[in-house]
Amino acid sequence: MSDLSGRTALVTGSSRGIGRATAQRLARDGALVAVHSGTDTEGVAETVGSITRAGGRAFPVLAELGVPGDADTLFEQVTAGLREHTGGTELNILVNNAGILSTMPPEMVTPDDFDRVMAVNAKAPFFVLQRLLPVMPRGGRVINVSTGLTRFANPQEIPHAMAKAALEMITLHYARHLALRHITVNTVAPGVVDNGDPFLQAPALRKMLAGLSAFDELGEPEHIADVVAFLASHDARWITGAWIDATGGTLLGQSL
Template sequence: MGRCDGKVALVTGADRGIGKAIAHRLAQEGATVAVHYGFSADQADQVVHEITERGGTAVAVHTLFGRPDDGERLRSALTEQLATVLGAATAPRVDILVNNAATEVTAPPSDLDPADVDHLMRVNAQAPLHIVRALEPLIPDGGRIINISSGLTRFANPPEVANAMAKAALEMVTLHFAKHLGPRGITVNTVAPGVVDTGHPGLADPAVRRSLSQLSVFGRLATPADIAPIVAFLASPEAGWITGAWIDATGGSLL
């Protein structure tokens, strides 16, 4: 038996990287997984295929983020797709919500484009807020919400100021909704990875990889598979007394 047997999980940005690893891990734990994607239907379909090939249940859900109605559009798409696996007569629900989808803007403060920063805030901070608000009626008592932030919110690196600002806002979503939803037994937590090897072009340079690897006390970059079990634990029944927490998943990079 898995720790998430009978649960329904939604993972945003699950077509690649950390989100993909989380989707796979929750499926291994027994959850039916909604694999959200923004741009690559092929990648999302591949994740669904991999999960079903291993005996799990998953569906792909498409929604582009960055608009005030992000939550409502995602809820509509999710409801439609869940009906294909749960049955039209079964009320849609989301036992586990993982807000992972994100974009990035990396530039020295003097070179930041205000339009890029505005879009970043819409996707990385406002979208999770609106998603939680829209899906709150679908989350049963005892549900789980996990927001994926970043260790960037705990140290200064000027070219990352926009990314850190957006993730810091997401962390406030965690704190305030933890208190708001606590009476229903719903936990809300933040997981903050450090540098994760997700195939980002910026990590292609061996010298850059060596330098960033030394940030962790373990002397290596994280992989998505390092982060997924942390999320799976927070999604489990055993984590029911943890809420409003900021989980350092940087491999000791902040020590």
Template sequence: MRKLAGKVALVTGAGRGIGRGVAHRLAADGALVAVHYKEREEAARETVELITGEGGRAFAVAAPLGEPGDAEALYGRLDRGLEERGEAPRLDILVNNAGFNVPARVAEVTPRDFDALMAVHARAPLFLVQQGLPRLRDGGRIVNISSAATRVAFPESVVYSMAKAALEALTRALAKELGPRGITVNAVAPGFTKTDMNRKRWATREGEAAHAALSVFDRMGDPGDIADVVAFLASDDSRWVTGQCVDASGGSFL
């Protein structure tokens, strides 16, 4: 039997990149996956088709994040999507993956960009957990996608690093609070990964080589590398691991 058979997973920002890789892997392990997206409906549909084309189960859920009422709207649509598939409103796995970056050093940061990055990377996960707890079954899993930028100095994206650090602090606090229910809460910290985010950094052969050289394996990560770590944390195999941030950067900056 597949490890996540009978489980319901919600992956935010699952239309592309790491989110798509995570949704694909969780579905392959047997979960019914809600593929969240904000605006890119076509990308989310492609993720769903990738999963269902291999015999998995998935459906798309549209909702903004980082705005008032975002969690309530997302869960309302999740509940309707489950009902349409004959499932009760419930949740077993929440992966807070949605995110973006506005590269800027301290002298370049604007209040608008600060608020937007904090809203999506820190505020949204907090309230998605808060509003999701009535649905999240005992023994559930919460996985937050952080960044290796919290471990090393990354002045080129100072606010992004700050927001991800806040997410890691949230991870530890939730792990302690939700432990009595058997719910584990962990974070995964990717390094440079070949996705649309910051594509300009590695779009050229020289740029990719420079980023690959940061890893002890001399390559950039791909979404599957991160998805495999998330799948472990989403499974019962990780039952004795909580409050941790798992570095999935390929040994970058060692």
């Protein structure tokens, strides 16, 4: 377990799933965590409550992404919460986890569908990072949560994969841009993760999706959270611009 005592973190989309597990892990390692969602007030409260009951520190942030002014709204709420809890506005760790899917045959994707996925999954993280950089000190950490779908194909998710590929370019180019400030920027790419979605509970589907992994299991949110926590730690200070495969060996050694 890493020591993040005295450090602060924002995890976008942390009312459930990978985001919740990541917020809980960073708090367990000692960070003060801003728990974010666009509209899921109940989910944010549950995440914050689980952290505080375990002896950690967290505060809620509600700011819808993919709409005009989203980065400014998020910045104002995060810095207000940091000021309340620490007396300052320094943010050490940013985890760009929030994202939306658009599961449908590519022939059915509309311009509005495409624009919405790009706005939340790619545009928002770019401007959130841009807005928060003035309060991120030397030695900060940026972790972008992408997807294995930028490396293997699922035609039902083309807009989602395209948007996450754009997110990965934030990693590559910002890693170079921020290197002299010793701010690392990395990508974590999950595979199929059991986030509790109802459609994943059908036994036949679970068996089929588990079989895509070399471990013959579905991923758990904690699997991804642990990788993010490592990249947020001092131990990962010499890793930047990396794409970390956290798919559980999805399609490892197999031809598509």
